[in-house]
Amino acid sequence: EITSVRKQPVFIFTKQDAFDQQRRMNVLSALRSSIRNPEQVMVHYQPIYDVATGRMVSAEALMRIKDEHLGFLPPSQFISLAEQSGLIVHLTKILLSKVCTLVRKNLGECALEYISVNLSGEDFNSSHIAGSLISIIEQEQIAPKKIGFEITESVALRSYEKVSQVMLELSLRDIKFALDDFGTGYSNLKALMDLPYAYVKFDKSVIHAAMADPAMLALLVDMLHTLGKVLIAEGVETEQQLEMVKSVGIERVQGFYYAKPMEEQAFLEMVG
Ligand code: C2E
Numbered sequence: 408e409i410t411s412v413r414k415q416p417v418f419i420f421t422k423q424d425a426f427d428q429q430r431r432m433n434v435l436s437a438l439r440s441s442i443r444n445p446e447q448v449m450v451h452y453q454p455i456y457d458v459a460t461g462r463m464v465s466a467e468a469l470m471r472i473k474d475e476h477l478g479f480l481p482p483s484q485f486i487s488l489a490e491q492s493g494l495i496v497h498l499t500k501i502l503l504s505k506v507c508t509l510v511r512k513n514l515g516e517c518a519l520e521y522i523s524v525n526l527s528g529e530d531f532n533s534s535h536i537a538g539s540l541i542s543i544i545e546q547e548q549i550a551p552k553k554i555g556f557e558i559t560e561s562v563a564l565r566s567y568e569k570v571s572q573v574m575l576e577l578s579l580r581d582i583k584f585a586l587d588d589f590g591t592g593y594s595n596l597k598a599l600m601d602l603p604y605a606y607v608k609f610d611k612s613v614i615h616a617a618m619a620d621p622a623m624l625a626l627l628v629d630m631l632h633t634l635g636k637v638l639i640a641e642g643v644e645t646e647q648q649l650e651m652v653k654s655v656g657i658e659r660v661q662g663f664y665y666a667k668p669m670e671e672q673a674f675l676e677m678v679g
Pocket residue numbers: 453468469470471481482483486495499502525526527557587588611641642643644661662663664668
């Protein structure tokens with residue numbers, strides 16, 4: 408008697424896979440726990456400076472998670488899992504509400520233009536995202552223009568209609584947007600021209616690559632200025648990079664050369 412054996416793909420489950428799987432489960436449970444206990448969601452702030460005056464003009468809010476078992480988690484260890492699981496939507500709201508509280512309590516009178524918050528593609532899949540963000544800002548009774556949002560180009564291109572609708576809705580409240588990590592994606596001209604970004608942030612890889620030959624970056628800068636964008640260089644770590652950034656006409660800088668992301672208290676001391 409002949410039985411036919413259907414061919415199955417073969418998966419080899421290694422010790423490393425088991426370890427990765429366990430790590431994912433642990434990080435997921437840390438994320439769930441931090442959504443129940445928002446004090447485990449930490450916000451670090453990194454200043455953004457005007458290169459002409461050397462003054463701090465704004466700052467970016469960056470998320471970290473503090474877990475009782477896993478300790479301190481940087482974004483590289485949890486953002487993509489938070490996105491895959493959809494939990495990022497809750498984390499974004501927690502972070503935004505913390506930023507708004509800080510603005511109301513400590514930054515209402517200061518000269519900073521805004522604090523920016525990163526949005527993920529997943530945030531745009533959730534319904535009523537614009538309304539939820541606005542209601543968090545209104546609950547804290549701060550001027551909405553004190554908050555900015557950063558969106559990467561890949562997210563903008565993947566969810567173009569939704570992103571452009573949310574941008575328009577929030578722009579009506581005088582909330583501004585930055586195109587994040589510019590130069591790492593497709594650098595799509597349509598997105599740049601049609602979406603109402605006020606700021607474009609060059610990714611640190613672009614800044615570092617331009618050190619050898621800044622001519623191409625200088626052309627990009629001219630084009631973006633023609634479109635009316637205010638430009639920010641990310642990842643400026645050395646004086647030479649700062650000089651190059653100035654020489655091509657980028658007006659703002661965020662990078663370790665000036666300041667690393669820091670805890671709220673240290674940030675407030677720097678703001679003065
Ligand atoms: P991003 O939005 O492009 O943020 C800038 C990242 O570059 C930050 O890393 C910052 O610490 C780092 N950086 C700034 N200056 C320098 C420098 O001079 N040299 C180097 N080597 N790095 C510099 P961080 O805080 O680890 O965040 C990494 C990414 O994780 C962020 O990139 C963003 O995509 C994501 N992320 C962080 N917080 C949030 C959040 O609240 N929500 C979402 N959706 N994503 C977030």
